Amino acid sequence: MTLTELKQFMDIHKKEIDERMPSYIERMEGPGTLKEAMVYSVQAGGKRVRPLLMLAAVSAFRPVEEQDYQAACSVEMVHTYSLIHDDLPAMDDDDYRRGMLTNHKVYGEAFAVLSGDGLLSKAFEMISTLTHVGDDRKIRMVMELARSSGLEGMTGGQAADLEGENQTLALHELEYIHDHKTGALLTYAITAGAVLGGAPEEDIKNLKLFARELGLVFQIRDDILDIEGDESEMGKAPGSDEGSNKSTYPSLLSMEGAKEKLVFHAEKAKSFLPGSSSYTSLLNDFVDYVAERIH
Template sequence: MNHNELETFIGQFRDEIEQRLPRFLESIDCPDTLKKAMVYSIQAGGKRVRPLLTLAAVKAYRDVKEIDYTVACAVEMVHTYSLIHDDLPAMDDDDYRRGKLTNHKVFGEALAILAGDALLTHAFAMISSLPGVDDRTKITLTQELAHAAGPQGMVGGQTADIEGERRDLSLQELEYIHHHKTGDLLGFAVAAGAILAGSSPEDMKHIRAYAKELGLVFQIKDDILDVEGDSLEMGKSTGSDENKGKVTYPRLLTMAGAKEKLMVHADNAKEHLRALSGTPLILEDFVHYMTERTK
């Protein structure tokens, strides 16, 4: 892994993403309180893994353009909506996210729900009105985002996650939850960059397979950090999965088994990248980044 190259990439493009995210909300004609609630969570920090993966997929084929930032920011808005709703009392009931008070703790439950709704729907408006992009590509991106975020994707995975609490799950059931709750939106983030860059159908198969493996790497590492991570560094309390009676990879496979499973999926992800016609060096570096992260 080239730490310097990845750090340079993240440093450069995360700053560009951070600058653009609030700008996409400033021009919306809506009540000021709603806009403040949307901006509050968009500016709450975070790793920005999903938009960075979109740009990394683009970089495997060509230089990044302004339209790529628009799609990357739209992905982050969908992710942020899901976090706002996840933190609500009816869901995970969390008071802090990334070391800051969660949205409903600052703006109240009703406005937090509406802020999440607004971020989700505005993301589709951004993608469906991309300038200089043909209608077929816009429709493909819109349909794939709807699939990744909706009942067959993230929302379905979140439902299975809630229904799986206080119940023994098989490895297959646990993987279903994580493929959909976490993996599908990560998968869209990577696929969207490849679609924007005009990737071939053969490359798209490997890009999607890479993203599926990467989603499991991300979630297994999350499960490991919930046990071994540092609460201050992570910006949220650890041990929450255990407290809620959730089945996790360490609980199902033991910690050693979870770490072994993590590396299997990481190796699978890298194997798919080797089959690409592009130059996916940053995408490969992201595999290492996710296996080694501490927050």
């Protein structure tokens, strides 16, 4: 498989994900403004990396089915909720996200908090109502998502990130933050894809290790892009993390050191993919895609 084929896979499925994201919320009953606020953020675009990774992991074991989109969109609900809360004035205080006003700039802080809350609950509901996998696999997904999103995962990572602001972090502290703030949910996406796909436990375990490395690649690339990137491609100003005094891989390791580390983790990620199996090519190419992405 080539990067072109991966691109095709991503284009096809991203379109399906983009179409479905608002529809899961629109179908619900609820007060108009809150529903509107939730829809606003789930259709605000983005690369949909997490659901695409989940589908890539599923397709390693069997063809993607209609219901897989519901599971895939569920992880994007969690990602969206985390962005809404992270953007709040009390947290990162961002007015723009992907070139659009952030949720609280449009709907106010109260509704932004509630939008995030509602999306997190929705994610668990979407897993619980899947009909194409057994209850044992759904419970496994609920457990993995709860752990990845809570104190021991994403929420804990965001707290550590806030505490680390305006101070120079040691590399292991920076890694803790990324492992939790970004890595945990990426790992969930891939793990859940393997669970959904019916993977044996050994493969689930390997894909978890794969995912952890991919998460680091993702974050190192993000830090590099923040310095070298093009504002029009990224939707935020390059160097904006630098301005806020955040420790980054280039600031701790130099740009050259960060790039070396990126290659190291990309190679390590690939080492967890069983080499002989045909399914590895898509996830293998995903590593290159993440390592080389320009926005």
